[in-house]
Amino acid sequence: VATSQTKLSWDVLLDLGPPESGPLHERLKNTLRQAVTRGQLREGTMLPPSRQLALDLGCSRATVTEAYGQLVAEGYLEARTGSGTRVRWTRNDSAPPASERPASAPLPRFDLAPGLPDLRAFPRAAWARAQATQLTSITDAELGYPAPGGHLRLRALLADHLNRARGANTRPDTIVVCPSVTEAVRRICGHLRRLGIDELGFEEPGWSRLRAVARSAGVTPVPIPVDGDGLRVDLLARLPRLRAVVVTPAHQYPSGSVLAPHRRADLLAWARERDGVIIEDDYDAEFRYDRRPVGTLQGMDDSRVLLLKSLSKVLSPALGLGWMAVPPLWAAELRASTPSTPDQLTFASFLSSGAYDRHLRASRLRYRRRRDLVVTHLTERLPHLTIDGVAAGLHLVLRLPPGVDAGAVVAEAAHDEVAVTNLAGSYEQPPRSPGGLILGYANIPDVSVPEAVARLAAAYARA
Amino acid sequence: VATSQTKLSWDVLLDLGPPESGPLHERLKNTLRQAVTRGQLREGTMLPPSRQLALDLGCSRATVTEAYGQLVAEGYLEARTGSGTRVRWTRNDSAPPASERPASAPLPRFDLAPGLPDLRAFPRAAWARAQATQLTSITDAELGYPAPGGHLRLRALLADHLNRARGANTRPDTIVVCPSVTEAVRRICGHLRRLGIDELGFEEPGWSRLRAVARSAGVTPVPIPVDGDGLRVDLLARLPRLRAVVVTPAHQYPSGSVLAPHRRADLLAWARERDGVIIEDDYDAEFRYDRRPVGTLQGMDDSRVLLLKSLSKVLSPALGLGWMAVPPLWAAELRASTPSTPDQLTFASFLSSGAYDRHLRASRLRYRRRRDLVVTHLTERLPHLTIDGVAAGLHLVLRLPPGVDAGAVVAEAAHDEVAVTNLAGSYEQPPRSPGGLILGYANIPDVSVPEAVARLAAAYARA
Numbered sequence: 001v002a003t004s005q006t007k008l009s010w011d012v013l014l015d016l017g018p019p020e021s022g023p024l025h026e027r028l029k030n031t032l033r034q035a036v037t038r039g040q041l042r043e044g045t046m047l048p049p050s051r052q053l054a055l056d057l058g059c060s061r062a063t064v065t066e067a068y069g070q071l072v073a074e075g076y077l078e079a080r081t082g083s084g085t086r087v088r089w090t091r092n093d094s095a096p097p098a099s100e101r102p103a104s105a106p107l108p109r110f111d112l113a114p115g116l117p118d119l120r121a122f123p124r125a126a127w128a129r130a131q132a133t134q135l136t137s138i139t140d141a142e143l144g145y146p147a148p149g150g151h152l153r154l155r156a157l158l159a160d161h162l163n164r165a166r167g168a169n170t171r172p173d174t175i176v177v178c179p180s181v182t183e184a185v186r187r188i189c190g191h192l193r194r195l196g197i198d199e200l201g202f203e204e205p206g207w208s209r210l211r212a213v214a215r216s217a218g219v220t221p222v223p224i225p226v227d228g229d230g231l232r233v234d235l236l237a238r239l240p241r242l243r244a245v246v247v248t249p250a251h252q253y254p255s256g257s258v259l260a261p262h263r264r265a266d267l268l269a270w271a272r273e274r275d276g277v278i279i280e281d282d283y284d285a286e287f288r289y290d291r292r293p294v295g296t297l298q299g300m301d302d303s304r305v306l307l308l309k310s311l312s313k314v315l316s317p318a319l320g321l322g323w324m325a326v327p328p329l330w331a332a333e334l335r336a337s338t339p340s341t342p343d344q345l346t347f348a349s350f351l352s353s354g355a356y357d358r359h360l361r362a363s364r365l366r367y368r369r370r371r372d373l374v375v376t377h378l379t380e381r382l383p384h385l386t387i388d389g390v391a392a393g394l395h396l397v398l399r400l401p402p403g404v405d406a407g408a409v410v411a412e413a414a415h416d417e418v419a420v421t422n423l424a425g426s427y428e429q430p431p432r433s434p435g436g437l438i439l440g441y442a443n444i445p446d447v448s449v450p451e452a453v454a455r456l457a458a459a460y461a462r463a
Numbered sequence: 464v465a466t467s468q469t470k471l472s473w474d475v476l477l478d479l480g481p482p483e484s485g486p487l488h489e490r491l492k493n494t495l496r497q498a499v500t501r502g503q504l505r506e507g508t509m510l511p512p513s514r515q516l517a518l519d520l521g522c523s524r525a526t527v528t529e530a531y532g533q534l535v536a537e538g539y540l541e542a543r544t545g546s547g548t549r550v551r552w553t554r555n556d557s558a559p560p561a562s563e564r565p566a567s568a569p570l571p572r573f574d575l576a577p578g579l580p581d582l583r584a585f586p587r588a589a590w591a592r593a594q595a596t597q598l599t600s601i602t603d604a605e606l607g608y609p610a611p612g613g614h615l616r617l618r619a620l621l622a623d624h625l626n627r628a629r630g631a632n633t634r635p636d637t638i639v640v641c642p643s644v645t646e647a648v649r650r651i652c653g654h655l656r657r658l659g660i661d662e663l664g665f666e667e668p669g670w671s672r673l674r675a676v677a678r679s680a681g682v683t684p685v686p687i688p689v690d691g692d693g694l695r696v697d698l699l700a701r702l703p704r705l706r707a708v709v710v711t712p713a714h715q716y717p718s719g720s721v722l723a724p725h726r727r728a729d730l731l732a733w734a735r736e737r738d739g740v741i742i743e744d745d746y747d748a749e750f751r752y753d754r755r756p757v758g759t760l761q762g763m764d765d766s767r768v769l770l771l772k773s774l775s776k777v778l779s780p781a782l783g784l785g786w787m788a789v790p791p792l793w794a795a796e797l798r799a800s801t802p803s804t805p806d807q808l809t810f811a812s813f814l815s816s817g818a819y820d821r822h823l824r825a826s827r828l829r830y831r832r833r834r835d836l837v838v839t840h841l842t843e844r845l846p847h848l849t850i851d852g853v854a855a856g857l858h859l860v861l862r863l864p865p866g867v868d869a870g871a872v873v874a875e876a877a878h879d880e881v882a883v884t885n886l887a888g889s890y891e892q893p894p895r896s897p898g899g900l901i902l903g904y905a906n907i908p909d910v911s912v913p914e915a916v917a918r919l920a921a922a923y924a925r926a
Contacts, residue, residue: 062766066636066791119603128595135591140582143779179642179800186799303525316606318804328529336649337642340806341781 028067109417110452114395114440134345148335150177157351167295170325189217201245205426223428230259243276250285256389288392381457394442406435412459491530571882573915577858577903597808611798613640617811630758633788652680664708668889686891693722706739713748719852751855844920857905869898875922
């Protein structure tokens with residue numbers, strides 16, 4: 001039955017519309033995309049091998065592989081080496097998480113996907129003014145080749161800010177400015193391989209994007225479970241080959257737990273004993289609501305911890321501005337392309353004028369209020385569900401009772417224009433049950449919160 | 464003698480000044496830097512092993528390795544795996560080439576180093592206006608995560624521009640926006656290795672920076688000689704393992720030759736027969752003065768040629784904006800971090816408004832005039848020397864007679880605040896003689912040309 005079902009679905013690919021509507025590869029792409037978005041090809045459906053579809057369509061194989069490749073890039077299809085191409089996304093599924101949506105896609109009407117700050121609050125006018133000022137004052141020499149580790153003025157300000165605001169222990173010459181945290185992890189993985197290290201521990205659950213980056217850099221991700229006190233540091237002893245691990249100590253993603261003090265100490269001791277390194281992804285630590293900010297691990301041992309940060313959760317991921325603080329001998333190895341010098345100087349002027357700190361304070365207040373609003377409505381509409389990880393950050397976790405299918409809730413919600421994310425996607429090996437949802441609340445306007453939560457509750461009831 | 468000489472030089476490292484003048488690693492760095500810039504430690508001098516210097520100074524080894532590392536990053540020292548750390552730069556040498564100078568360094572007074580456009584002509588006001596407009600009109604969704612291959616609006620405009628201005632054969636979905644040509648080569652090398660290709664052919668002489676990038680990505684550069692017709696394509700037959708090569712067909716760097724038509728055909732035939740790829744670095748092809756622009760190889764076979772370009776030679780390397788046109792199946796593999804979306808849209812508006820084409824036309828006229836001026840003065844002051852590669856680009860090659868030491872001319876000129884570059888540095892295996900100088904003329908004001916050439920001629924006479 002499955003085979004005939006699948007075979008039947010393929011037939012939609014054979015009607016590509018009239019030649020005058022565009023080149024064949026374009027028509028094939030459009031037809032495929034529509035078939036997916038209209039639900040004619042459902043998630044998991046295997047597509048015909050490119051060779052066979054090319055024969056059926058009477059076109060070159062390149063036409064087919066190109067169409068598949070583009071739709072893989074757009075997130076509609078998924079290609080696994082050795083197991084063909086399959087549909088990854090269906091109309092009934094949620095919108096993909098914000099961090100994986102192509103930029104061309106409009107934001108969903110009720111955006112509770114995690115990964116984005118409040119994009120409506122981006123200080124467009126102030127940023128544009130700062131840019132114009134920097135372009136006026138930048139020297140001719142500064143318009144030449146950029147310093148590989150970042151402009152010294154920015155590095156000095158970042159070192160100062162990290163030390164002051166995040167309890168870090170950094171100096172300008174150990175800061176490396178880079179485009180993003182994922183790019184930082186890509187470079188670090190490259191250097192780990194040069195050092196002969198080809199395994200990297202990741203929190204389970206954790207941010208799946210970083211695991212994918214490690215894999216594509218030839219480093220094998222090793223999942224290490226997390227509990228209410230953060231990473232299960234005790235389990236590292238069972239992994240004798242492991243010498244590097246990625247952690248989110250201040251606010252574990254996605255569970256929201258804080259790495260407990262005794263575990264921080266144990267993790268640092270582990271790194272020293274193994275001659276290993278700790279990669280600290282400090283992604284949203286600026287936003288703590290209920291107690292004093294948790295300082296960085298990096299501040300406790302700057303020779304073993306690489307601290308990664310970016311503007312993605314503070315201003316916008318579109319700026320492509322990130323930075324890391326690394327042990328002295330690593331800095332030269334991790335320098336590569338930098339963000340534009342005028343952009344670096346614009347960010348530097350935001351730091352030195354105090355505009356950055358003001359933006360952080362205003363954001364913290366806004367997100368805290370929004371979190372309270374979301375929690376109030378969730379408690380009212382879904383009183384039996386547990387909410388986790390609300391003490392900090394830009395997202396929370398809604399735990400579902402055993403037996404409730406999180407995927408079905410996500411799909412029902414998406415049907416109603418509400419984007420939420422299945423917690424299972426953060427696992428390397430998702431547990432059977434109970435499931436949960438990740439709700440990002442930074443990028444939804446306060447006025448939309450009641451309606452979004454009402455729709456989510458209705459979706460939950462239907463699922 | 465060499466040993467006692469070297470030993471003597473080290474002694475300058477043992478006097479680090481009083482403790483109150485700063486932390487030890489800072490004092491060590493300053494002392495080292497001064498010793499190099501004052502000529503106390505000359506180019507090529509081996510530094511003491513870090514362990515030994517640490518013993519001599521009574522400090523930790525980390526203090527020494529850190530100081531060394533910083534000065535390597537600054538370009539004063541050079542560290543080779545397995546052969547220690549040595550001095551790379553001396554006061555009497557030239558300024559390092561523009562592409563290798565740290566951004567913090569001021570431009571030399573008479574800058575004839577190659578690699579930079581006219582930085583004084585950067586359209587600061589127009590760029591700032593375009594940035595402000597884009598920041599006003601950008602959508603909230605566009606402030607979210609950027610599309611991995613670049614914003615579609617920019618890719619569409621780049622495809623159109625490449626096809627129109629460079630005779631290329633590209634489509635928006637085969638364009639990958641990236642920070643620079645070096646970053647493009649880094650990604651391509653990573654993908655070559657995944658394909659099992661670990662050798663990459665380079666023109667000899669060629670741009671040394673790209674060879675270094677290949678090496679650090681684990682790919683071995685294979686030098687292939689160049690003559691007046693460009694790459695010696697006939698020699699590829701002798702390299703049976705080679706399947707990938709980097710070329711500058713429109714204007715060979717640094718010799719200035721154009722890849723002859725029969726060699727273009729032979730090179731493409733080679734790539735097809737070997738199932739290989741050609742990486743076309745089209746770095747300054749916009750600037751041809753004496754005849755019609757040479758079209759790209761990519762336009763002749765878009766399935767075998769990867770075309771690389773950036774704004775570095777057109778506007779400024781500080782913008783961190785580059786792009787490549789690649790075969791369809793490569794695009795997904797080469798996408799990684801992109802320049803900031805607002806910057807991409809600013810560039811897109813420059814392309815769509817015609818401002819980019821106008822800037823190219825104005826630059827071409829300016830550089831042509833400046834080239835004429837430089838050639839006139841060179842012919843007058845150094846009438847016996849041959850000048851090569853003047854038909855295009857932003858630099859020329861001044862051939863020196865046998866027996867004249869190019870390094871000595873470079874050093875004498877640097878002494879007189881004129882930055883020129885030794886041709887020998889572009890070789891993997893520099894020939895003994897005759898030597899030459901690379902003179903970049905884009906970034907020197909017309910008014911400075913007579914004085915710069917007069918000083919260069921005087922340096923030549925002294926050397």
